[in-house]
Amino acid sequence: MNLGINDIREITSAMSAYTNMDYTEYALSFLKRRLAYIFDQFNIRKVGTFIEALSKNDFREHVIKLMFVENSEMFRDPAFWRSLRDNVLLNLPEGTQNIWVPDEPSGEEIFSLAIILHEMNQAGKYNILCSNPSTSICASIREGRINASHLDVSQTNYKRLENRDRFNEYIKKENGTVLLTENITSQVNCEEFDIIKNNKPDKTGLIIFRNKAIYYNTKKAEKTLTELYNNLLPGGYIAIGVKEKMPLSINDELIVVDKSEKIYQKPQLKRNSHHA
Amino acid sequence: MHNPEHSYKIIVMGGSAGSFSVVSGILSKLDPNFKIPIILSLHRLKHVRSGLSEGLSLNSKIKVVEPNDKEKIEPNRVYLAPSNYHMFIEIDGSIALSTEESHNHSRPSIDYTLMSAAYVYREKALGILLTGANKDGAKGLKSIADNRGYTIVQDPVTCDIDTMPKSALQLFCPDEILSPSEIVQFLNSLQP
Numbered sequence: 001m002n003l004g005i006n007d008i009r010e011i012t013s014a015m016s017a018y019t020n021m022d023y024t025e026y027a028l029s030f031l032k033r034r035l036a037y038i039f040d041q042f043n044i045r046k047v048g049t050f051i052e053a054l055s056k057n058d059f060r061e062h063v064i065k066l067m068f069v070e071n072s073e074m075f076r077d078p079a080f081w082r083s084l085r086d087n088v089l090l091n092l093p094e095g096t097q098n099i100w101v102p103d104e105p106s107g108e109e110i111f112s113l114a115i116i117l118h119e120m121n122q123a124g125k126y127n128i129l130c131s132n133p134s135t136s137i138c139a140s141i142r143e144g145r146i147n148a149s150h151l152d153v154s155q156t157n158y159k160r161l162e163n164r165d166r167f168n169e170y171i172k173k174e175n176g177t178v179l180l181t182e183n184i185t186s187q188v189n190c191e192e193f194d195i196i197k198n199n200k201p202d203k204t205g206l207i208i209f210r211n212k213a214i215y216y217n218t219k220k221a222e223k224t225l226t227e228l229y230n231n232l233l234p235g236g237y238i239a240i241g242v243k244e245k246m247p248l249s250i251n252d253e254l255i256v257v258d259k260s261e262k263i264y265q266k267p268q269l270k271r272n273s274h275h276a
Numbered sequence: 277m278h279n280p281e282h283s284y285k286i287i288v289m290g291g292s293a294g295s296f297s298v299v300s301g302i303l304s305k306l307d308p309n310f311k312i313p314i315i316l317s318l319h320r321l322k323h324v325r326s327g328l329s330e331g332l333s334l335n336s337k338i339k340v341v342e343p344n345d346k347e348k349i350e351p352n353r354v355y356l357a358p359s360n361y362h363m364f365i366e367i368d369g370s371i372a373l374s375t376e377e378s379h380n381h382s383r384p385s386i387d388y389t390l391m392s393a394a395y396v397y398r399e400k401a402l403g404i405l406l407t408g409a410n411k412d413g414a415k416g417l418k419s420i421a422d423n424r425g426y427t428i429v430q431d432p433v434t435c436d437i438d439t440m441p442k443s444a445l446q447l448f449c450p451d452e453i454l455s456p457s458e459i460v461q462f463l464n465s466l467q468p
Contacts, residue, residue: 028366072383214346215374
């Protein structure tokens with residue numbers, strides 16, 4: 001299916017009338033291929049057929065799920081996770097209750113984090129929270145499902161990170177489905193909400209938002225990253241993808257924790273030095 | 277055939293096994309003032325993030341960068357697709373990266389980069405497919421041809437592994453089949 005710019009605008013305009021379906025500020029190149037992929041999945045050949053189908057709840061839920069790009073693997077960029085473990089996880093600001101992975105599409109990021117915190121004996125200290133507006137994605141994450149086709153590369157990444165071969169201790173296979181073990185999934189919460197429109201979790205000391213804003217246009221990427229940054233506790237941390245940039249408007253105040261792994265810290269509140 | 281008056285706004289070069297030395301050789305012999313941006317989509321190890329752009333930079337006459345997402349494409353630059361990301365060209369002429377599913381077991385996928393260049397630049401796109409061990413790139417190069425852009429396939433006789441160029445040749449008839457030294461000559465002839 002070859003969608004033109006006008007088709008894409010017509011489709012996103014129709015989608016935006018429904019809850020959690022505002023894709024009007026996504027990158028056009030992404031919309032072009034992702035919508036074409038969804039049209040193929042449903043064997044839809046006409047824009048009008050797609051727009052008509054949006055009136056059905058089940059169809060919309062499928063579309064929301066498919067618009068999310070699954071994480072490519074667990075422990076993607078092992079050097080990032082090493083830096084997070086060594087520089088961040090033991091230094092979260094006082095008062096941290098939440099560690100938040102917004103718009104988690106398939107669980108691999110939050111599960112990687114939960115395993116690392118488990119191995120550091122830190123898991124019980126925080127609410128390890130991810131969010132996604134899709135009911136079926138959240139259900140899948142709560143169940144601990146991961147994509148079996150990513151298993152080999154995830155295992156290799158874990159070995160590169162930890163220099164040991166314990167990954168299989170966290171995996172179980174049931175009727176052809178690959179699941180994380182309960183000691184990991186029980187630490188992870190998934191809540192159904194959209195990161196921009198809904199109330200964000202407060203007392204958040206760390207936000208991991210890697211390779212999500214690459215699908216937005218520049219305006220939405222900057223707006224979202226700024227909102228996430230503002231949602232952090234003073235002294236909290238934010239991590240983005242290694243090929244992403246924080247918005248210029250907040251770049252000057254950020255403390256760079258790891259330049260190549262794109263981990264940043266929000267400064268602590270300045271104490272008032274003027275005393276009466 | 278190539279019209280010397282025709283100007284190209286983008287060059288996309290794709291390659292896999294054996295392509296590093298070919299690309300390095302081409303970049304080392306280009307005019308240092310070569311203006312047309314070059315987009316490189318080369319198959320590479322997913323877990324090795326550094327080394328390739330540094331290696332290509334050693335002899336290149338033009339600056340080689342691994343772009344960030346949303347980086348504006350500028351003249352006189354070579355943009356290398358980062359490891360474990362697909363690289364697309366956005367409609368406003370910027371780089372768009374993606375972690376979507378592998379294509380032909382590859383991320384970056386050469387097909388994806390070529391197809392997005394074909395869509396954005398149409399007859400102003402020049403696609404070059406080099407040596408390689410799978411069929412990735414063949415459909416992408418054909419999409420450049422379908423949009424009236426110009427297409428070059430490395431002569432299979434000069435390839436370390438000829439699967440990739442032969443896949444393209446089975447799919448359509450490119451404008452040129454050239455050796456690496458002829459590709460250099462061709463590119464330098466595009467300079468005003």
